[in-house]
Amino acid sequence: xxxxxxxxxxxxxxxxxxxxxxxxxxxxxxxxxxxxxxxxxxxxxxxxxxxxxxxxxxxxxxxxxxxxxxxxxxxxxxxxxxxxxxxxxxxxxxxxxxxxxxxxxxxxxxxxxxxxxxxxxxxxxxxxxxxxxxxxxxxxxxxxxxxxxxxxxxxxxxxxxxxxxxxxxxxxxxxxxxxxxxxxxxxxxxxxxxxxxxxxxxxxxxxxxxxxxxxxxxxxxxxxxxxxxxxxxxxxxxxxxx
Amino acid sequence: xxxxxxxxxxxxxxxxxxxxxxxxxxxxxxxxxxxxxxxxxxxxxxxxxxxxxxxxxxxxxxxxxxxxxxxxxxxxxxxxxxxxxxxxxxxxxxxxxxxxxxxxxxxxxxxxxxxxxxxxxxxxxxxxxxxxxxxxxxxxxxxxxxxxxxxxxxxxxxxxxxxxxxxxxxxxxxxxxxxxxxxxxxxxxxxxxxxxxxxxxxxxxxxxxxxxxxxxxxxxxxxxxxxxxxxxxxxxxxxxxx
DNA sequence: GCAAAATCTGCGGGATCCCGCAAGACAGAT
DNA sequence: ATCTGTCTTGCGGGATCCCGCAGATTTTGC
Numbered sequence: 256x257x258x259x260x261x262x263x264x265x266x267x268x269x270x271x272x273x274x275x276x277x278x279x280x281x282x283x284x285x286x287x288x289x290x291x292x293x294x295x296x297x298x299x300x301x302x303x304x305x306x307x308x309x310x311x312x313x314x315x316x317x318x319x320x321x322x323x324x325x326x327x328x329x330x331x332x333x334x335x336x337x338x339x340x341x342x343x344x345x346x347x348x349x350x351x352x353x354x355x356x357x358x359x360x361x362x363x364x365x366x367x368x369x370x371x372x373x374x375x376x377x378x379x380x381x382x383x384x385x386x387x388x389x390x391x392x393x394x395x396x397x398x399x400x401x402x403x404x405x406x407x408x409x410x411x412x413x414x415x416x417x418x419x420x421x422x423x424x425x426x427x428x429x430x431x432x433x434x435x436x437x438x439x440x441x442x443x444x445x446x447x448x449x450x451x452x453x454x455x456x457x458x459x460x461x462x463x464x465x466x467x468x469x470x471x472x473x474x475x476x477x478x479x480x481x482x483x484x485x486x487x488x489x490x491x492x493x494x495x496x497x
Numbered sequence: 498x499x500x501x502x503x504x505x506x507x508x509x510x511x512x513x514x515x516x517x518x519x520x521x522x523x524x525x526x527x528x529x530x531x532x533x534x535x536x537x538x539x540x541x542x543x544x545x546x547x548x549x550x551x552x553x554x555x556x557x558x559x560x561x562x563x564x565x566x567x568x569x570x571x572x573x574x575x576x577x578x579x580x581x582x583x584x585x586x587x588x589x590x591x592x593x594x595x596x597x598x599x600x601x602x603x604x605x606x607x608x609x610x611x612x613x614x615x616x617x618x619x620x621x622x623x624x625x626x627x628x629x630x631x632x633x634x635x636x637x638x639x640x641x642x643x644x645x646x647x648x649x650x651x652x653x654x655x656x657x658x659x660x661x662x663x664x665x666x667x668x669x670x671x672x673x674x675x676x677x678x679x680x681x682x683x684x685x686x687x688x689x690x691x692x693x694x695x696x697x698x699x700x701x702x703x704x705x706x707x708x709x710x711x712x713x714x715x716x717x718x719x720x721x722x723x724x725x726x727x728x729x730x731x732x733x734x735x736x737x738x739x
Numbered sequence: 740g741c742a743a744a745a746t747c748t749g750c751g752g753g754a755t756c757c758c759g760c761a762a763g764a765c766a767g768a769t
Numbered sequence: 770a771t772c773t774g775t776c777t778t779g780c781g782g783g784a785t786c787c788c789g790c791a792g793a794t795t796t797t798g799c
Contacts, residue, residue: 432747439787447659680756
């Protein structure tokens with residue numbers, strides 16, 4: 256049995272290495288990659304079936320790497336090991352996990368034992384293990400109380416990328432007005448209508464930009480989500496030509 | 498001699514602890530804090546004169562903590578130890594360092610020796626030590642070729658927060674038109690005028706939102722910068738009432 | 740199968756944004 | 770003193786955004 260570790264921080268990498276060795280004595284080879292790009296390469300080359308993956312790496316983040324790996328071999332077991340439980344990450348992961356695949360999401364702040372237990376559960380038992388805190392975010396994002404629909408999320412991404420209403424309409428095959436309707440919902444949910452500078456009555460935010468700001472501060476989107484979205488956009492733009 | 502370590506990751510914290518012990522035998526007490534808030538508290542309580550500070554912590558990031566610490570005792574020596582050399586961080590740091598203070602900025606990817614050397618240089622010799630890569634970013638941001646003025650940077654922050662032109666004008670005591678002029682410069686420098694969807698000619702970005710997106714992707718601003726800016730904004734809003 | 744609810748769409752209009760043009764203010768150089 | 774470059778401000782106008790209204794279409798629930 257082999258395990259591939261994809262993690263850019265050397266300290267964390269060696270810690271992971273030790274944890275894998277301790278939790279999985281049946282593992283006889285541990286590979287290491289220091290970013291998503293070489294991680295993909297190693298996974299392809301060794302047909303890795305067991306991967307521990309950091310999110311937030313330079314050169315190629317964990318979600319992108321996992322996406323291409325899963326596209327080639329959907330039965331790969333991947334444990335995501337991240338510092339944060341940002342909704343952007345959680346959404347990003349659950350968006351790419353294939354039907355019936357075994358995966359996990361545990362935080363770096365979790366205890367030694369939790370990590371080792373997760374390693375065994377996922378790699379040996381093919382079970383899904385989601386950290387409690389992450390699970391909370393996942394629930395909240397799905398629960399429609401103060402949660403965001405898939406469409407709302409998409410339009411959020413689009414304005415974060417700086418697309419105009421017209422572009423968004425074209426991209427999703429909608430009319431201009433429909434896009435604006437969705438925007439209105441979004442503004443409502445992000446609570447972007449608050450007044451500012453109340454001393455002389457008038458003072459609003461620029462709704463569009465404010466929405467992005469609030470979404471960033473609430474961790475609905477983050478750098479890596481933006482990066483992925485930009486890549487998707489360019490792909491779509493390229494595809495339109497053919 | 499005492500050293501205070503402010504770092505949220507336990508692994509990195511203990512690594513730092515060891516490095517400090519090894520590099521500074523004359524140090525007889527090493528304090529540790531797991532975020533900016535308790536870091537501030539410990540610094541105040543122990544009158545710490547030597548601090549190693551992570552940027553990017555939850556609860557209170559390194560720059561905010563450093564700002565209040567330096568406000569109280571401007572001769573404190575602080576070594577910033579960070580994963581990234583984002584321009585947002587570099588600007589954030591050099592914005593708050595007091596006149597003539599000794600400080601350093603080294604990356605976590607630096608070698609053991611570099612870290613230890615920096616520790617000695619800053620804490621014992623009161624010298625400034627800036628990592629090469631960080632220095633590069635600093636230079637580029639100052640060099641007016643493809644670099645950003647202080648005013649341009651400020652207006653970038655303002656639109657990232659979601660302020661309207663009118664609000665920005667009021668905040669900086671400018672006319673509406675001047676704000677828009679600055680915006681134009683900004684758009685120019687961020688190269689935001691590119692066409693998209695060229696197949697039928699028409700296709701632009703929403704300049705304002707796109708500018709923020711590009712700035713994020715170029716690491717000119719990031720989560721922590723936005724967080725600080727939001728705090729500043731609220732402070733300003735509060736101050737206007739009195 | 741039908742009514743209720745949600746979503747999509749066009750129209751119209753007020754507010755804001757983006758920006759060309761031109762006149763004044765100010766600093767530094769020759 | 771003059772000139773040049775940068776920064777500021779006002780005016781005007783076209784494009785875009787934001788959104789109320791109302792009818793059409795789709796989805797949902799029973």
